[in-house]
Amino acid sequence: MPDGFFIVIEGIDGTGKSTQVARLGAWLTAQGREVVLSREPTAGPWGRKVRESAATGRLSPEEELEYFLNDRREHVEELIRPSLAAGKVVILDRYYFSTMAYQSSRGFDPQEIRKRNELFAPVPDLLLVMDLDVDAALLRIGARGDVANEFEKRENLQHCRDVFLSLREEPFVEVIPCGGSLDEVTELVNQIVSTRLLETRRQG
Numbered sequence: 001m002p003d004g005f006f007i008v009i010e011g012i013d014g015t016g017k018s019t020q021v022a023r024l025g026a027w028l029t030a031q032g033r034e035v036v037l038s039r040e041p042t043a044g045p046w047g048r049k050v051r052e053s054a055a056t057g058r059l060s061p062e063e064e065l066e067y068f069l070n071d072r073r074e075h076v077e078e079l080i081r082p083s084l085a086a087g088k089v090v091i092l093d094r095y096y097f098s099t100m101a102y103q104s105s106r107g108f109d110p111q112e113i114r115k116r117n118e119l120f121a122p123v124p125d126l127l128l129v130m131d132l133d134v135d136a137a138l139l140r141i142g143a144r145g146d147v148a149n150e151f152e153k154r155e156n157l158q159h160c161r162d163v164f165l166s167l168r169e170e171p172f173v174e175v176i177p178c179g180g181s182l183d184e185v186t187e188l189v190n191q192i193v194s195t196r197l198l199e200t201r202r203q204g
């Protein structure tokens, strides 16, 4: 049985994460890998509450952080760890790097957030940071710089982009420039994933 492999795709809204997660999943499945696709916030009770709050904006910063952590704890226990233990490739659309980015814009220290997550959440084998300037991302999501929801304000997104880019020196991180066409971005993602998968097999 091959070892599990854990891929996370992050980036601000509109960079193309969900599109590329679906494409990457299909590509790896076609190569005979068992693939599990998932996303955060999840469809579970805590995830539903934070999604609702994006529309109503009623959670305090502390509550919001707790809800994301609770959602992730369930996700790790119920899906992420069991799937990796069964040798599957797990691909997530957002993970705790989003908490570092988005909740630090509400006053928390990103490194503190990272520590709290890494107490229970496994570090991915590969983190793809989808990078695009904020104006282009807003155009893609059709928000045109206006308030789409609490998480998508322009100044928040600039802050989030900076936090994501601050991770670029980590050995498990690759930054993907996302200004090109969908197919160009897919090609970059596939190249990086296949190189990393090969390296892992050689080491293992």
Ligand SMILES: Nc1ncnc2c1ncn2[C@@H]1O[C@H](COP(=O)(O)OP(=O)(O)O)[C@@H](O)[C@H]1O
Pocket (backbone or CB within 6 Å): 011, 012, 013, 014, 015, 016, 017, 018, 019, 020, 140, 141, 178, 179, 180, 181, 182, 183, 185
């Ligand atoms: N490279 C790209 N070029 C042009 N449009 C794109 C590209 N990537 C994504 N899009 C479009 O931008 C929108 C947001 O993409 P999506 O995958 O939902 O992003 P995210 O999950 O990061 O919010 C969608 O309409 C998608 O079709």
Ligand SMILES: Cc1cn([C@H]2C[C@H](O)[C@@H](COP(=O)(O)OP(=O)(O)O)O2)c(=O)[nH]c1=O
Pocket (backbone or CB within 6 Å): 013, 014, 039, 040, 041, 051, 054, 068, 094, 095, 096, 098, 099, 100, 102, 103, 151, 152
């Ligand atoms: C996972 C996560 C997401 N978020 C935010 C980012 C998104 O704007 C918002 C809702 O996620 P989602 O509904 O997946 O939006 P999108 O499809 O645009 O990615 O939740 C956080 O603030 N903290 C987190 O830990």
